[in-house]
Amino acid sequence: MNRYSNFIPFHRPSLGQEELAAVREVLESGWITTGPATLKFESEFSRYVGSQHAIALNSGTAALLLAADLIGLQPGDEVLVPTFTFTATAEILTYFGARPVLCDSLPGGFNIDIADANRRITSKTKAIIPVHFAGEPCDLDTIHAMASQNGLHVVEDAAHALPASYRGKRIGAYSALTAFSFYATKNVTTGEGGMLVTDRDDYAEKARCMRMHGISSAAWKRYAREGSWFYEVLYAGFKVNLPDILSAIGLAQLQKSDQFLRRRQEIAERYAARFSKIEELELPPAAGPGCEHSWHLFVLRLRSGALQIGRNDFIEELKKLGVGTAVHFIPVHLHPYYAQTYGYTRGDFPHAEDAFARCFSLPLYPALSDEQVERVIRTVESVLSTYRRTLISAA
Secondary structure (H helix, E strand, O other): OOOOOOOEOOOOOOOOHHHHHHHHHHHHHOOOOOOHHHHHHHHHHHHHHOOOEEEEEOOHHHHHHHHHHHOOOOOOOEEEEEOOOOHHHHHHHHOOOOEEEEEOEOOOOOOEOHHHHHHOOOOOEEEEOOEOHHHOOOOHHHHHHHHHHHOOEEEEEOOOOOOOEEOOEEOOOOOOEEEEEOEOOOOOOOEOOEEEEEOOHHHHHHHHHHOEOOEOHHHHHOOOOOOOOOOOEOOOOOEOEOOHHHHHHHHHHHHOHHHHHHHHHHHHHHHHHHHOOOOOEEOOOOOOOOOEOOOOOEEEEEOOOOEOOOHHHHHHHHHHOOEOOEOOOOOHHHOHHHHHHHOOOOOOOHHHHHHHHHEEEEOOOOOOOHHHHHHHHHHHHHHHHHHEOOOHHHO
16 A cells, blocks of 8 residues: 555645534524625624625625626726636626736746736726735735826735735735635635625625625615515626625634634745755745735746656656645636637746746645645655756756
């Protein structure tokens, strides 16, 4: 039997008795859709990130969707989006007939190259959606300066960024609109879910209305004693609200968020300490001055030509030895839909393509034991030793 037969998955959610008790309480209350638990989750979340309002939704994608609606996105508008992101960031723009204008990554990094984005601004450009990849905050000061000079909205995609900080503020307290995800793999999870946060009262009021078919915002309680059967449809809205069952999980998870972050930081520091000594590997970029990384992902890159095998085979070797990994992300422009619809081709975004070709994400979650962390490190070292071509310093 292989000594690594106990497979270490790329991710496992950190759920405990608190989440079970919270769900049971909601089930026993008889109110399982959007209601009191969701309102409490919104209140606690807005307090946690430092925003005035938080609107709970059924996905991070829905949060981006509502943000696009709030800024008045129209057919023919253009929005600057990094190509190094999950499809949802660009996808929601197409629902409005807008064009995602893809941008390259920073050289040697993953976040959006603001200089490249600036070159792509036209008279049709409406907004920019920076993505805090892996939990590393983008340079928001520079992004906002560029946006202000060109009359652009800023919508942060913070799917990876809870609870990252920028210049002493939590992500979510900086821009007019920030979208979070609570998908199964995220730092705080509800299984499926998301949150849109804002300091603007008008945005919050409309978002609460739009998430439930465009019905007046108090409609959630029309079946409660204090509610009324009467409602009015104010907009052609969506159905993207978060039910209390999932909000209960979110509340329990949010109470552990700081604890989760400390454990993620510990694991990231152990990875960095060991892998920084290996010439064949490039470490993730560090957070900028005054910023705190959320360590949603720990992404290593293989140095080009350093091994006898490429990234894909490297991942397969790790899997054979019992370590699961993932790749974040296949750049948007390499997917058939975006290539065929907008004419993007391989070679358009060299920094993003280079990062994608060499990167892989290691297991990083609070439930990972110290023994498992050591196994991950030793397994990576083992595969490197087996397939090392030559020392880079001797090349």
